[in-house]
Amino acid sequence: MKNIFLTLLTALFAGFVQAQDDPNPFITTWETTEDNEAIVIPTFIKRLTEIEKKMNENYENVYGKPKKKTNSNEETYSYTVDWGDGSTDSTTYTGDAVHTYTKAGTYTVTFSGTFPRIYFNYGWNQKPNIDSSEQIMSKAIAIAAKIRTIKQWGDNRWTSMGGAFAFCENLTIADEAGVPNLSDVTDMSGMFSSSSFTGDLSKWDVSSVTNMAGMFQSSSFSGDLSKWDVSSVTNMAGMFQNFSLGRFLGDENLSDKNPFTGDISKWDVSNVTNMNGMFSRSSFNGDISKWDVSGVTDMSYMFNKSSFTGDINKWDISNVTDMRSMFNKSSFNGDLSKWDISNVKKMKNMFKNSSMSAENYDALLIGWSTLDEGETQIPKKINFDPPARYSCAGAAAREKLTGTYRWRIKGDKLVEKNCK
Template sequence: MWILQKTSRILFSSTLLLLTACGGSGNSGNTGLDTTPPVITLHGDSTITLPLGRSYSEPGASANDNEDGVVEVAISGAIDTSTLGNYTLTYTAKDTAGNSASITRDVIVAAPRPFITTWETNVNGKAFSDDNQIMIDTDGTGYDYQVDWGDGTVDEHVTGDIVHTYAAQGTYTVTINGSFPQLYFEAPIDEYYNLYSSDHNKLRSIEQWGDIQWRSMHRAFAGCKSLVGNATDKPDLSNVSNMSSMFEGAEIFNQDLSSWDVSNVTNMSAMFFEAKVFNQALSSWDVSNVTDMSDMFFLAGAFNQDLNSWDVSNVTDMNGMFSFAEAFNQDLNSWDVSKVTNMGHMFSQAKVFNQDLSNWDVSNVTEMGAMFFEAKAFNQDLSNWDVSNVMSMHSMFRNASNFNQDLSSWDVSNATNLFWMFEGVTLSTENYDALLTGWLNFPLQHNIAFHAGNSQYSNSAQSARDVLTATYGWNISDGGVAN
């Protein structure tokens, strides 16, 4: 029972809270009679629907008076979250002149809405169960759910994986209620030989997320190649920290996810890996707690949405984030990447990407291997990057055929792997000369294999190149002396 007394005291689960508002300034400077009541603003929705048995969290309200400024709001009413019904909370504010205003909020305690999906039983052997069966995959503990299989059969108090056999093959609507913290699909054992450990190929659609309190979305729809999203509601992600591989291999999934609250998520690794047609706006997402975005849009070939407003200040791993994202070409220059340590393969084969990244603080990055590998359109100024902690730049610009920038200011003193760094690239003689001479300003590593692609140097840079090969023992591959 959730009870509010007229004194604005809140009694909830034996905990007493006192609502306190900032004091008003008092009437001053106006000798006329004040007859204007305060204006009350509800925080949150004016109508809240709460699943039966779910705890109620009061959003609160504020009030402002034309004479007194901020005034206190008293809340009265009661909500019994264990009983279905409609409840009303009243919010009242009074100024020092005695003018009073009130407003109400309706709270509906309703039966929990189920998680609803559709499944096709017959996928020609490309599943774990038989062609007249469906298997629900789970992971871990905490399950106590009811499943309605859509054929008149209902199983109660299920605590883990379950297989259901239908009288006939076909498409069925499956409804799940209760404690069902995670749907989980194992990776195939060997698709070539039709060896599967789950039924991901049988899942066809998400019709309703319902009121399930999800614990994890790790591999929730991984490998669901025929999955579409028809749900008009959104999932309760308040307890979810892991979304890794959530839609990995969901080849035709392309539903609007912009209203999702992902503020507690820390892992988005491979979330849209090989989600081939996904291209929905995600700019409204609060990703401020995410630390891992590795492979997030790997092979998401259609994705090309604005992400520049994302707060990525806690991300440490961006390895492969846009690798093979062949349509992606959006501004990311506002990103705070100061905590990132791994940018290997980040834009590998992102063939049209060509955006300014000069504002990036990459001072903590240690891995840049293949970062722009075959990013054929990329040609941006990176001269101000602090790469002093980078150890690997192997294949960094390999086959990024349009790249031609001056990197002479780069401190590569910690780099131990420069193999194939510019293979397939032709730096101008001016830029290559500057690189050969500029890098000698730093205490370089010895015995490095460095590939400068087809870049040629002038006679004036010959001595610098000789120091690299003779003094530091570098093995340099390039286009030789320019004619």
């Protein structure tokens, strides 16, 4: 009797241990539209440097120049997959997993084991014979189009979300999916780039993330991010910009804007240094007047071709060095006369073809040509592309900048005569 009791106790303990070792899995659904069609689970194993270089040449304004990559494994995988079609697959995958479905349909795909990162951002292992950006992009889109739903994030510990669901044009994050474990994640760059997805991200803990560059670039997302703790983020370049596939593939007809219009007024951006292109080609026009941007050095293209018209005159931009094309072809028409431009070195195309009025441009000229209390210098030899018009009120200040400080200002026009 004693032996039977010990046997039962041992079995129960073993079951308990097994339950502890089997966390809730990551569960998704995928759709195939034809019989004998395959899906690819893209992992971050081999980086095809020659392909990524081609891709990144078109994204340098957002991500910066691509770093040198190697083809060594950068993540460690050891996972199994239940493909949801009744087939038996005992394979333990250490990289991409490929499965062919005999019949077209929607299948539930479940991941168990160590699966640190999914990577749809041109994520494939094989060495395809690709020599054009169009082919690269087409392959990435075809792979990403088949994932349909994230049903459950589970207990999976993610190491990175960089490029995770890029190009996923049919993705839905289910309401019952829960939240992903992002405690080890510092990179979310390009996570939903060029994707059309729906889902609630409002409760995500992003407090460890440092890089959100291009996170919602060219995405359809416009949900609630108001409670996100972004205090660790340093890079928000291109976060909400629109960079359409059409532009990438050579089509300059870009009338659409990134639709994000959420409330991010209370974000703590005090550690951000890069806001290059953050709202470029965006519909965003929310209140960001109280943002602490004192650490930002790059604001180039930030509101380029955007709809933004908010009040940002009280921003501390004293550390910004690059303002190229910041308001180029934008709707912005605000007062920036109080800005401390002491450290700015680049202003080319800053207001070219913008909507700024002569009145606000006059105030800008007067404010920027005057050394106010706390300002250290008025920069010299600046190439400045201004708004279209100024009046007699700003004429003397403009002359001071072009004369004393040798600014090269071109493209504006005095709209009054006989200034005294």
